[in-house]
Amino acid sequence: MSDPAPTPANPVPGADGSRPRRTRLSREARAAQLLDVAETLFAERGFEGTSMEDIARAAGVTRPAVYAHHATKDEIFLACVRRARAELEDAVREPEILVAAGAGARAVITRAGEIFFSMLERDPRRWMVLFNPSVALSGTLAAELAQVRSRTIGRIAEMTARLTGFDEQRNLAFAHAVSGVGEQLGRWWLQNPEVPRATVVGYYCDFITAGLALPGPGDAARPGRS
Structure with missing residues (x-):
C-alpha cells in the first residue's frame, strides 16, 4: 500500500x-x-x-x-550512508577496468579522483552525511556502518594490489590510506567549494602518488619488490 x-x-x-x-x-x-x-x-x-x-x-x-x-533514526541514517556508498562502489568500476587493461597508477588514480569529486560536486549534501564524523550510532548499527566502509576499502585494495606489488598487509593499509585521503579531502572541499574541482583532483592524485611514492604498473622499480 x-x-x-x-x-x-x-x-x-x-x-x-x-x-x-x-x-x-x-x-x-x-x-x-x-x-x-x-x-x-x-x-x-x-x-x-x-x-x-x-x-x-x-x-x-x-x-x-x-x-x-x-x-529508528539510526536505521534511516545508515540507509542514507548505504545509498551513498553504493553509488561510490558503482563508480569504482571504471577505474577497475583501467587497472585490468594495464593502465598506470597515476592514470587510474586521476580517473578515480575525477569520478569521485564529480559525485561530490553533483550532490554535496549526500556526501556531507557520509563524511559526518560526529554521528554516534548504537553498537549494532555502528558495526554495520563499519562493514559498509570496509567493503568499499576492499574494492580499493583489489585495485591497488595490482598497481603496487605490496604484500597483503601493506596493501590493505595502503587502501585505507587512499580511502582516508579521499574522505578527508572531500570534507575539506565541501567546506571550501570555491576551489576548482580540477585543482582538488590534482591534489588527490599528487598526495597519493607522490606522498606514498606509488609507481605505475609498468615502472621498473616497484615498492615491496626487490
Missing part, C-alpha cells in the same frame, strides 16, 4: 512546521523520497538535531509511515 507525499515546490517541505499538501507514491518511491528528505535534514541540522518527527513532517507523512520503512 502507498502512503501520501508532499508537493515538490520546496526541497525540504514542511520545514516551517506545517505539513505540505499530499499526493500518493508507491512504496519504492516513498522509500527513496524519505531518504532524500532525511539526507537533506541530516546535512542541514546534523544527526542529533534531526528527529523522526522532523523527517515525517518534511516528507508530508505521519511518523508511522516513516517507521514502516525504518524502525
Whole structure:
C-alpha cells in the first residue's frame, strides 16, 4: 500500500512546521523520497538535531509511515550512508577496468579522483552525511556502518594490489590510506567549494602518488619488490 507525499515546490517541505499538501507514491518511491528528505535534514541540522518527527513532517507523512520503512533514526541514517556508498562502489568500476587493461597508477588514480569529486560536486549534501564524523550510532548499527566502509576499502585494495606489488598487509593499509585521503579531502572541499574541482583532483592524485611514492604498473622499480 502507498502512503501520501508532499508537493515538490520546496526541497525540504514542511520545514516551517506545517505539513505540505499530499499526493500518493508507491512504496519504492516513498522509500527513496524519505531518504532524500532525511539526507537533506541530516546535512542541514546534523544527526542529533534531526528527529523522526522532523523527517515525517518534511516528507508530508505521519511518523508511522516513516517507521514502516525504518524502525529508528539510526536505521534511516545508515540507509542514507548505504545509498551513498553504493553509488561510490558503482563508480569504482571504471577505474577497475583501467587497472585490468594495464593502465598506470597515476592514470587510474586521476580517473578515480575525477569520478569521485564529480559525485561530490553533483550532490554535496549526500556526501556531507557520509563524511559526518560526529554521528554516534548504537553498537549494532555502528558495526554495520563499519562493514559498509570496509567493503568499499576492499574494492580499493583489489585495485591497488595490482598497481603496487605490496604484500597483503601493506596493501590493505595502503587502501585505507587512499580511502582516508579521499574522505578527508572531500570534507575539506565541501567546506571550501570555491576551489576548482580540477585543482582538488590534482591534489588527490599528487598526495597519493607522490606522498606514498606509488609507481605505475609498468615502472621498473616497484615498492615491496626487490
